[in-house]
Amino acid sequence: MRTAFLQSLTTLMEQDKNIVTITADMGFSVFEEMQQKFPTRFINTGVTEQSSASIAAGLALSGMKVFFYAQAPFITMRCFEQVRLDIAYNNLDVTIVGASSGFYSNQLGVSHFALEDIALMRLLPNMSVFAPGDSVEMQGVMKYVYKRKSPSYIRVTKAGSPVVYAKPVSSVSTAIELFSGDEATVFVTGSLLPVAKKVAENLQKKNITISLFSVPQIKPLDEKTILREAKKMKKIITIEDHYITGGLGSAVSEVIAASNAQ
């Protein structure tokens, strides 16, 4: 997934001289080629998430399109106030890319987990939130955010995770149906997509069928699909590598609670 991000970004930077990428000293063995290719438009700002978020805003206020990369817990939580005030409220063209999100850094413990990042980014005005489930969704998300002029958060998880789709997805803004069934509807976001797919396959072998939707964009959410499913299905299940509070679980519940669905 990270490779897909990198390839997409490199292609965009080749096509568009207005793009600048900054990293708060993350991306060892990832960004070296980009650094060589774009010596002025790739900047390592050092281990400075707070000022880097403001620098991203300063670059965007000067008319540049900014991709800001660092590890998910640090780029969303340590500099939350800078992201809130300088990037989100000003509605700037900055894409925040949180690497190693969820439980990705599982051996490193809570310091490196990002289980609250979706919740925090969802809160902010103008911010769109994406959690691609494989490299194909990642390519789709990159294409989509490139066209945006407002802030986005992309949650990146596993490197080398399985590829779910055989061909590009047509839209990342609508829930993508992978299975259609009778027992329940499952919404999954992010890196657990391949796991959810396997669950659906295993259940199918036992003659239990479920509907499975991938949700690459959590904010704004595809409310239409959620409400349609909530009306026809007794059980709605969400899967994510994030706290339910503030995450996809909350987001789906909010849509259903605000409607008349029984």
Added chain:
Amino acid sequence: MKKQEIQKLEKKAVILRKKILSMITKANASHIGSAYSCLELLIFLYSYVLKIYPKNPFNKNRDRFILSKGWAISALFSVLEDKKIISQKDLENYCLDGSKLIGCATYNGIAGIEATTGSMGHGLPIGVGMALAAKIQNKKYKIVVLISDGECDEGSTWEAILQAGHHKLNNLLVIIDYNKLQSFGKVKDILDLEPLSAKWKAFKWNVLETNGNSFKDLSKTFKKITFKNKPTVIIAHTTKGKGVSIFENRNEWHYKTPKSKELEIAEKELII
């Protein structure tokens, strides 16, 4: 600078202090001490340093000025109005319901406001981002950021100082409004910044010092800026509440609105 020119600027400062007093009292607003502290700096910047286009204030080649101490915005608005960048009518509605002129610098489309500030330690790194953008885009305009001494407590400020020095951002000028008072009391008692000049020098900056309330001193100091090789910081020694005896060096004027007797004294002292 000629004596006559200095006298003209000093007269301007009194007029604008009076204007700020009226804006703040009308809106029952705060931070008059902060506004008075940096007024000479703002007048000087807008008269001699910043390349501005009053008839086309969003001109892409304008110098970018960020008031990082966004709570002193009444002073900046008074100068912007004096330069005919914002209207007198807008100024009269400062901080009143429905006005776009908010009591802390807010990036909401008003000419002359380049960033939302007031949460401390944001303005300088935003300025660093703008300076980097100007370098990447090969633009000749400069970026000037006015920060408070209190903001020098913030880690993000020091991150940005480190970054600007490292990237040799010679298109960046920072001015510290060093009035030696922060929110709770004296800087030297709360979190001492000294030796301040040595700290910035160690971070690879050109450092100049001046009396920030003296046009004569400001004129001499600004002549020394070369904009070569390094970013420049001017440590401007100022007096909080400058210009009105009962406001000077008293922290309560970070918060209070002058009323009755205080207002009378202020009005009496602000006569040309």
